[in-house]
């Protein structure tokens with residue numbers, strides 16, 4: 001199963017999850033610093049990212065891992081508050097610029113293409129204090145930060161992701177409050193935050209387009225988390241509709257405005273409007289884009305970046321009492337098939353990734369697609385043998401091969417999540433997604449390859465896997 005010549009094989013990380021150095025060299029606090037320092041058991045054993053993998057001082061060790069794998073691409077994120085400690089360009093932290101310059105230069109020297117995420121969940125605390133993503137003021141701030149990054153690093157970075165998983169972020173941070181700032185706004189916060197994220201993304205794309213593209217010739221997009229959602233009963237029309245609605249609310253919610261026409265899917269607008277009405281709201285809880293905003297948002301992505309981890313079955317669940325909540329707006333319940341094996345929340349459904357890719361191809365005019373995250377956790381911190389995990393990766397690659405060969409999906413890059421075991425948000429260090437094991441008890445934070453890392457290196461070397469369709 002030979003992949004197309006030039007196919008990109010990568011791995012990904014994110015600043016807060018690996019860097020540590022939370023207050024080193026003038027870095028300002030981000031929301032995860034505040035949240036983890038507050039304690040309160042919202043993170044496993046009140047763990048923090050203060051040190052994490054220590055990548056702020058151990059970048060050379062990360063580079064060794066990247067070279068050992070033979071990666072063609074490395075996706076990492078910039079810590080906004082390491083570069084701009086209070087989130088604004090009023091003060092620029094040169095030490096932060098130096099750190100990322102070194103990473104970028106070392107990657108390029110070693111023939112590895114950087115894919116850079118501007119913002120991966122770690123908002124500068126100073127901006128959260130001004131309302132974070134619930135406030136429209138963030139749009140201007142984000143755009144200024146993006147322009148700063150394009151002008152500082154864009155001579156060498158050609159592949160940009162503005163916001164990591166706005167769908168997950170809006171839901172966990174502003175709807176449910178399980179991510180910082182930790183305050184739930186059920187039924188309203190997620191939509192409001194997502195609305196501002198879409199506008200901020202679009203603004204920064206335009207800045208790139210008008211100020212940098214001609215000279216830098218790069219590509220800008222955002223990355224969207226997608227699960228495949230399959231009707232629980234394939235013969236039930238209401239389950240089929242429910243599965244379509246579920247995809248509309250989490251994937252198309254962002255992709256349709258940005259890739260197609262500047263506006264939310266009709267089914268999202270009508271569901272939220274009618275349930276809001278039932279609940280006595282004077283207008284829909286889903287904010288509306290103005291005509292001018294729709295024009296501004298439409299067409300603001302140069303490729304499609306998608307994350308796939310898992311799938312679920314979906315069933316229609318009528319919201320009879322007009323209850324408040326996202327699932328209640330979608331009118332679904334979702335659950336795994338009893339035959340699917342799982343590790344934690346990730347049920348192993350390799351064929352789901354092929355369905356997601358085909359859906360994107362068919363719905364979004366056959367775009368260039370990058371999978372910028374995909375992975376499985378390892379729960380046993382003492383074992384380097386993750387053969388079972390490798391089996392999931394291998395099956396996933398088979399599905400990618402089918403997507404490219406049979407469905408003619410224009411998939412060009414795959415990034416595994418993650419290069420290293422790291423701070424897995426609310427799970428702290430208990431859930432390990434690394435290709436390399438990291439010992440968080442050892443101050444030197446040694447990186448040691450799991451079986452999966454060795455197997456992945458072979459796939460990269462051969463640009464494909466053994467066997468045929």
Ligand code: BGC
Nearest residue numbers: 014164165168225373417424
């Ligand atoms: C996020 C990563 C996270 C991974 C595994 C994605 O939603 O972008 O930061 O570690 O999933 O949960």
